[in-house]
Amino acid sequence: MSKPPFKRIFIANRGEIAVRIIRACQSLGIESVVAVSTADRDSLAAQMATRAICIGPAAASLSYLKPEALVTAALGTGCEAVHPGYGFLSERASFSRLCSESGLVFIGPSPEAIESMGDKLTAVRLADAAKVPRVPGSDKVTSKEVAEREAKRIGYPFLFKASAGGGGRGMRLVRNSAELAPAMESATAEAQAAFGDSTLYMEKYIESARHIEIQILADAHGNVIHLGERDCSTQRRHQKLIEEAPSPFISDEVRKTLSEAAVRLAQRVDYRGAGTVEFVYDEQTGKAYFLEMNTRIQVEHPVTEMVTGRDLVVEQIRIAAGEPISFSQEEVKVTGHAIECRINAEDAARNFAPGPGRITEWNAPGEKGVRVDSHCYSGYLVPPYYDSLLAKLIVHAEDRDATVKKMLGSLKQFVVRGVPTTIGFHHEVLSHDDFRAGRVNTRWVEEKFFPSRATGHKG
């Protein structure tokens, strides 16, 4: 084996992604030190890593969100690089900067790239400059008068969005002029409270949208490549539930346009590492628009790994060490179809209420073409302090029909006792006619699936 890109990596995350990063380290011959809170001391990641180090109490704000503690721990354990995973500090420019200033390699893009993409309005402007079409919308709106003028130009319905935003916070739907003033007021207040920045902008609301995203990789040698798209249209309240590749919906022409646009944007911000450019695809007009860029590894990255046969986390680590991407654009081939179901510790019958607790039985499926990314095991206590993701079940087969069938079989085999899970919910969704036909947009789960279930529709 060639020389590992680093000797020892610090993992500033928990759960399944910490396990995933440790596996990548193992395959590269790199030692791993994983940060754990007191609630994660007996986690699978802690058992698998070369070493686990307790950085603070259970509350994330006192552990996984503490840049100084993480950097001190990384330095104190002799690590050369820090992998932030997703969530927590992964898209905090100040954390990336603190790592570099402390002599640690941050496995991700520069603070400048994180900053420019983190501020949604800046990102939209950059996309515009890179000729990546944005949703028809405004620049920053400073007054009700400006908003009213822009509303006439953009047309109703539209969304107020927080420039510093994310996760739907500071976002308001405005259907007519009477709703404008109160919506603007509450969005401003929410953005100020959530992000300390009340800057708003406006975007045309796309009624019937699919969520398409392009995976890219960029290295320090000027190579920027894409690895195709993922379709993440199956969502509930803006949270992705099921992701697949390729999209069952878009044409090769749209695929090509979006992939090229994503590469252009990455080049524009001198991007480094793995990133995802998200687009909203308007089913009615057939046009796709830039939504945002995520400057980290994503939860759903395995879908792309399954259809391309490439290891994105390994590439991230190599790129951070200054190595070129280990394959070329021409060598990226998408084979077959892959679907990922996010298995959460939630009770679908009780409005997806999270249900932490002790897992008394954990029996995950496993066969060729079935992958389970998880940190759970029989006897594991799902702590109440963090997100409810238990596992990602990913299935790969020759085409979409075969993949759906295989997923249904794998969901049936997946046995989890002790905590509620969304396994049954996924089985119902994948059995539904609309899903099988690829007729799903981002509002389908709430507007079609749930009502059809209530009336006893047999999918």
Added chain:
Amino acid sequence: MELTHKDVASILAIIDGAQHLDEIELTFSGLRLHVRRGSAGDGGARFAQSAPAAVPQVQAQPQPQAAVQAAPAPLVAAQAAEGEVIIRAPMLGTFYRASSPGEKAFVEVGQKVKAHDSVGVIEVMKLFNSIQAGVDGTVVRIEVENASLVEFDQALIVIAKD
């Protein structure tokens, strides 16, 4: 000397099985394993090490029982003996026994301390946090080396209460 999770589990099993044994200390090169039976009878282990960062520090505990336990078993079941208080690290950082290099250590074993006395400092990125005794008493043990990385909640100093 590398000690695996499995080794620790078997050591714990031996101690668990012994009825008369409540405390054991094993010393290897650069590694010290100190296990004390807790009041509820559940074992816990913690490693201290003398050289910072050179060898991976292992933390281990018995696998949680798959059954009814409501909370995870505490990692450090080691409890203070009657009349003793363990001062634990309130944060991860570098522990120093003196205010600066060359200065006299805040405390030594056998020294009397008052509750508000500093017994050490923990540095987190050039920010020094004073660690206070918290109780009036006498220093019984100092559990960590000067200038070593301490984890959150790690035992630092043991004080016998007045």
